[in-house]
Amino acid sequence: MKTAIIIGYGGMGKRYHLALKKCNIKVLQIYDPKIKKKIVDKVPIYGNVKDYKKLSADLVCVAANTKNRFEITKNILKKSNIKKIITEKPLSVSYEKCLILKKLIDKTDKRILVNTHRSYSKNFLMIKNFFKNKDEKISHIFINSPAAGIGNMGSTFFDIVQFFIEKKPDTIYANLDKSKTPNPRGKIFKDPGAFGIINYKDQAKVFFDLSEDTGLPYKIVFKSKNFELKFDEINNQLFVEERPKKLRIKPLYYYLFKPKTYKIKLAHKFDVVNMTAVCIKKIFSKKFDKSNFNRNLIVSEIIAAVFASSYQKKLIKFPLNKKYHKIECNFA
Numbered sequence: 001m002k003t004a005i006i007i008g009y010g011g012m013g014k015r016y017h018l019a020l021k022k023c024n025i026k027v028l029q030i031y032d033p034k035i036k037k038k039i040v041d042k043v044p045i046y047g048n049v050k051d052y053k054k055l056s057a058d059l060v061c062v063a064a065n066t067k068n069r070f071e072i073t074k075n076i077l078k079k080s081n082i083k084k085i086i087t088e089k090p091l092s093v094s095y096e097k098c099l100i101l102k103k104l105i106d107k108t109d110k111r112i113l114v115n116t117h118r119s120y121s122k123n124f125l126m127i128k129n130f131f132k133n134k135d136e137k138i139s140h141i142f143i144n145s146p147a148a149g150i151g152n153m154g155s156t157f158f159d160i161v162q163f164f165i166e167k168k169p170d171t172i173y174a175n176l177d178k179s180k181t182p183n184p185r186g187k188i189f190k191d192p193g194a195f196g197i198i199n200y201k202d203q204a205k206v207f208f209d210l211s212e213d214t215g216l217p218y219k220i221v222f223k224s225k226n227f228e229l230k231f232d233e234i235n236n237q238l239f240v241e242e243r244p245k246k247l248r249i250k251p252l253y254y255y256l257f258k259p260k261t262y263k264i265k266l267a268h269k270f271d272v273v274n275m276t277a278v279c280i281k282k283i284f285s286k287k288f289d290k291s292n293f294n295r296n297l298i299v300s301e302i303i304a305a306v307f308a309s310s311y312q313k314k315l316i317k318f319p320l321n322k323k324y325h326k327i328e329c330n331f332a
Contacts, residue, residue: 008064052079090155095304116159122267136224145218149191151331179212185332
């Protein structure tokens with residue numbers, strides 16, 4: 001039986017525990033200084049890791065807060081013999097620290113996977129294949145989300161964007177939300193909403209709105225020349241609008257018609273535990289590459305660029321200027 005260690009036992013750490021059970025992986029130890037219990041489900045709980053060299057398991061799941069997550073992941077990469085690491089998102093509190101992790105990863109044969117599980121979700125793969133099978137190129141992605149934080153859910157959405165567009169962004173213009181909504185995870189954490197536009201050299205565009213004055217479940221809209229797919233992931237609904245074939249010979253500015261509309265049956269329901277289990281299985285698969293980590297490195301660059309654009313009140317170009325690499329936010 002494969003074995004795992006969990007570091008950080010808040011909400012996500014508990015989900016890892018359930019996901020590992022689903023994968024028939026035995027949890028050997030849990031580390032979290034805030035947990036008062038000494039044992040959970042027959043698994044011993046300790047405070048902070050004192051000696052990373054003594055950690056021994058097939059997998060370590062890092063679910064501590066973002067600031068601590070960087071130090072923990074760095075220590076595992078440098079000192080531990082554990083070869084497989086799953087970490088929460090975003091990768092770190094700054095793009096600079098993400099680049100430090102990249103240097104460490106490039107020097108090792110260890111596997112690291114960021115739990116932005118949508119890129120392994122059959123639902124998102126189905127959407128990607130829908131456009132591929134229609135020979136249509138996604139030209140616009142619209143993301144509308146309630147107050148979920150540019151680090152918390154922004155990292156998820158930007159990973160989805162990179163999964164679909166598969167190119168590095170060219171420019172970004174963004175503004176941070178100034179509502180100063182208290183972070184539900186504690187006063188020490190900062191994770192503002194934001195809104196803006198990301199441009200790509202092939203004219204693809206991403207419009208994102210994570211403002212803090214809306215409270216409905218997030219929606220993601222994917223658009224090409226003749227199709228629009230609207231995904232309500234939380235409520236397990238995928239709607240399609242299609243430009244009728246007989247009208248496709250007309251110019252695109254001809255829009256006085258009723259689109260063909262229908263729903264697509266999803267491959268699975270929204271379930272964070274099950275989707276995390278998919279990530280766990282992925283890190284143990286025979287075929288593994290660094291595409292997940294490399295995407296999340298770009299995600300961290302985008303997040304830093306959001307702050308830079310808002311602070312400077314101007315369009316920011318990629319690759320990100322080094323003076324912005326140190327921009328830091330204490331995400332939860």
